[in-house]
Amino acid sequence: MSTDTRPLPELVSFLETLAEPHILCDRHYRIIAANHAYRSTCATGRSVVGRTCYEVSHHYNLPCDQAGESCPLARSLKSGQRERVLHLHHTPRGEEYVNIELSPIRDASGEVAWFIEKMEPLNVARGISDNRGLVGRAPAFQRMLELVARAAPSDASILLQGESGTGKELVANAIHEASLRAEHPFVAVDCSGLPETLFESEVFGHERGAFTGASARKPGLIEAASGGTLFLDELGDIPLGMQVKLLRLLETGTYRRVGSTELRRADIRLVSATHRPLQEMIARGTFRQDLYYRINTFPITVPALRERPSDIPLLVDSLLGRVAPTRKLRISAAAMRVLMAYAFPGNVRELRNVLERASLMCDGDEIGPEHLAEELHVPPPAATLPAPATTGNWQDIERDSFLHAVRTHRGSRRDLATRLGLSERTLYRKLKQFGIG
Numbered sequence: 495m496s497t498d499t500r501p502l503p504e505l506v507s508f509l510e511t512l513a514e515p516h517i518l519c520d521r522h523y524r525i526i527a528a529n530h531a532y533r534s535t536c537a538t539g540r541s542v543v544g545r546t547c548y549e550v551s552h553h554y555n556l557p558c559d560q561a562g563e564s565c566p567l568a569r570s571l572k573s574g575q576r577e578r579v580l581h582l583h584h585t586p587r588g589e590e591y592v593n594i595e596l597s598p599i600r601d602a603s604g605e606v607a608w609f610i611e612k613m614e615p616l617n618v619a620r621g622i623s624d625n626r627g628l629v630g631r632a633p634a635f636q637r638m639l640e641l642v643a644r645a646a647p648s649d650a651s652i653l654l655q656g657e658s659g660t661g662k663e664l665v666a667n668a669i670h671e672a673s674l675r676a677e678h679p680f681v682a683v684d685c686s687g688l689p690e691t692l693f694e695s696e697v698f699g700h701e702r703g704a705f706t707g708a709s710a711r712k713p714g715l716i717e718a719a720s721g722g723t724l725f726l727d728e729l730g731d732i733p734l735g736m737q738v739k740l741l742r743l744l745e746t747g748t749y750r751r752v753g754s755t756e757l758r759r760a761d762i763r764l765v766s767a768t769h770r771p772l773q774e775m776i777a778r779g780t781f782r783q784d785l786y787y788r789i790n791t792f793p794i795t796v797p798a799l800r801e802r803p804s805d806i807p808l809l810v811d812s813l814l815g816r817v818a819p820t821r822k823l824r825i826s827a828a829a830m831r832v833l834m835a836y837a838f839p840g841n842v843r844e845l846r847n848v849l850e851r852a853s854l855m856c857d858g859d860e861i862g863p864e865h866l867a868e869e870l871h872v873p874p875p876a877a878t879l880p881a882p883a884t885t886g887n888w889q890d891i892e893r894d895s896f897l898h899a900v901r902t903h904r905g906s907r908r909d910l911a912t913r914l915g916l917s918e919r920t921l922y923r924k925l926k927q928f929g930i931g
């Protein structure tokens with residue numbers, strides 16, 4: 495037997511002592527050993543030794559890279575270095591997201607002969623139907639989740655960018671849950687529409703008598719989030735005056751309550767979100783560039799639903815369980831076709847609203863096309879509004895379905911905003927963007 499096929503007994507017994515699931519593979523994807531943690535949490539009964547990692551974890555008969563996925567073993571073989579990747583794995587609990595870290599081990603001649611694969615489940619998202627949290631498995635969703643998995647354990651400030659209703663708040667929560675701060679609070683602040691003085695006293699807290707009506711001392715949200723994560727939603731709406739104070743907080747790690755001279759130390763991790771184009775706001779002078787750099791150490795774009803249409807069936811199944819938990823609702827193939835052909839300008843929030851309405855319209859167990867609002871059915875060509883695009887890129891599709899929704903809507907703009915899952919402000923912004931007065 496040549497050295498590169500014989501496992502090092504020392505290595506195998508070392509792996510046995512590790513608390514996380516680990517396997518040892520050779521360069522041909524074959525599993526040579528699996529430690530106790532793996533056997534007790536990942537194995538499905540049959541021994542994995544002698545089988546390939548792609549067959550055990552993915553039920554594939556080809557290595558991941560040949561099945562169109564990223565394979566850390568192939569990458570590590572090429573780079574000679576440690577490689578990390580997020581994969582959906584088959585486990586005794588069904589398919590789960592798992593963080594994989596693969597380290598190459600060299601034999602006496604210096605050749606990479608084995609790989610140690612460490613697996614850590616990422617429990618904050620599911621690739622199968624679930625009645626809570628983030629679900630998704632489309633490539634665009636997995637790319638986003640991989641960034642979440644990489645950034646979560648650090649204390650880096652994260653900026654989530656994405657359209658309304660794409661799930662930015664759920665992603666912020668997932669970052670917190672996957673971080674070392676998970677045992678501490680997650681505090682969300684909606685920055686839109688908060689006047690400057692209120693924002694300041696809410697976030698930084700105030701002393702008794704700091705302003706008219708401040709009858710008692712109040713700790714701010716920074717204090718409430720201590721040890722945990724502060725999530726600033728719609729950060730692009732923060733007035734310039736407050737941007738300076740936020741910048742100071744991030745630069746010095748300290749702040750003062752309103753009406754106090756005492757400097758307090760903040761222990762928070764900042765996650766912010768916006769659907770506004772901050773770069774354009776910087777150019778216009780309405781957002782500070784220095785603050786942008788501070789909050790944007792690690793940017794993550796949350797994909798629009800039309801960029802992950804293959805997730806619609808999974809989302810429908812999960813969201814039906816959330817909007818009508820006491821019913822066993824299904825959706826017919828024809829209704830699913832209607833949803834798959836629609837571009838969802840209001841993203842997952844709009845899909846949820848659509849399903850909530852359909853569940854109210856449907857008396858039986860199966861939602862059919864007749865239970866879906868007329869506006870969802872494939873748009874006919876627009877007559878009075880700007881002509882629909884023919885090139886078929888996603889922006890055009892979004893524009894078309896938005897224009898269609900506007901044209902067919904009967905009722906107030908507020909109702910329209912609710913139906914699309916947009917704030918009224920976002921609705922007006924989109925109307926302007928598409929040239930409708």
Ligand SMILES: Nc1ncnc2c1ncn2[C@@H]1O[C@H](COP(=O)(O)OP(=O)(O)OP(=O)(O)O)[C@@H](O)[C@H]1O
Binds near residue numbers: 656665843846
């Ligand atoms: N991947 C997902 N899986 C399950 N539910 C989701 C997902 N993404 C979004 N949702 C649901 O869609 C709705 C909107 O999500 P959320 O409020 O997080 O969006 P948002 O991007 O923060 O929106 P806004 O920019 O308007 O604040 C929520 O009900 C959320 O639970």
